[in-house]
Amino acid sequence: xxxxxxxxxxxxxxxxxxxxxxxxxxxxxxxxxxxxxxxxxxxxxxxxxxxxxxxxxxxxxxxxxxxxxxxxxxxxxxxxxxxxxxxxxxxxxxxxxxxxxxxxxxxxxxxxxxxxxxxxxxxxxxxxxxxxxxxxxxxxxxxxxxxxxxxxxxxxxxxxxxxxxxxxxxxxxxxxxxxxxx
Numbered sequence: 806x807x808x809x810x811x812x813x814x815x816x817x818x819x820x821x822x823x824x825x826x827x828x829x830x831x832x833x834x835x836x837x838x839x840x841x842x843x844x845x846x847x848x849x850x851x852x853x854x855x856x857x858x859x860x861x862x863x864x865x866x867x868x869x870x871x872x873x874x875x876x877x878x879x880x881x882x883x884x885x886x887x888x889x890x891x892x893x894x895x896x897x898x899x900x901x902x903x904x905x906x907x908x909x910x911x912x913x914x915x916x917x918x919x920x921x922x923x924x925x926x927x928x929x930x931x932x933x934x935x936x937x938x939x940x941x942x943x944x945x946x947x948x949x950x951x952x953x954x955x956x957x958x959x960x961x962x963x964x965x966x967x968x969x970x971x972x973x974x975x976x977x978x979x980x981x982x983x984x985x986x987x
Contacts, residue, residue, distance in 0.1 A: 836872040837883035843876040850876045879903025884929045885915060888963050888970075896971035899978070901925060909951040912944050921981045924948055925974065926957040 842848050850873040857863055872886060880886050880903055905917030916925035945955045954977060962970050
């Protein structure tokens with residue numbers, strides 16, 4: 806989306822450009838441009854929702870509205886959106902907290918199930934190689950020290966085997982839902 810690389814939205818026409826861009830894509834839809842624009846503070850979900858209200862012929866309106874709702878909740882990437890849609894919601898997992906600051910650390914996790922002390926880290930294609938992998942391990946170790954379990958998934962798992970990802974998460978959550986043995 807070329808307009809994203811230029812500057813933040815400073816007029817209503819920018820928000821309409823975002824809506825037009827999604828409409829012009831034909832049958833394709835991508836959440837990444839919307840989440841990137843919001844994450845980079847080029848626009849806000851509220852501004853784009855207002856644009857959707859005044860524009861009537863918007864292709865993928867329901868999907869865009871869902872993505873904007875997820876952006877308000879803290880979704881920062883296409884992978885996080887896919888996780889929410891294809892893993893968590895579609896398999897009935899509890900709603901996790903997005904961009905969660907782990908207690909007793911200064912670190913953020915992509916998704917957290919706070920009552921279960923479970924963190925989900927979603928590794929996209931960028932930032933999780935070489936130095937990034939070392940930083941990921943340091944973060945996972947810091948979380949383990951304060952008794953938080955981290956499950957880490959990448960694009961391939963979330964997109965191609967969401968059932969297995971959901972099963973892994975459920976396998977951790979389920980025993981923690983049961984009352985302790987007496």
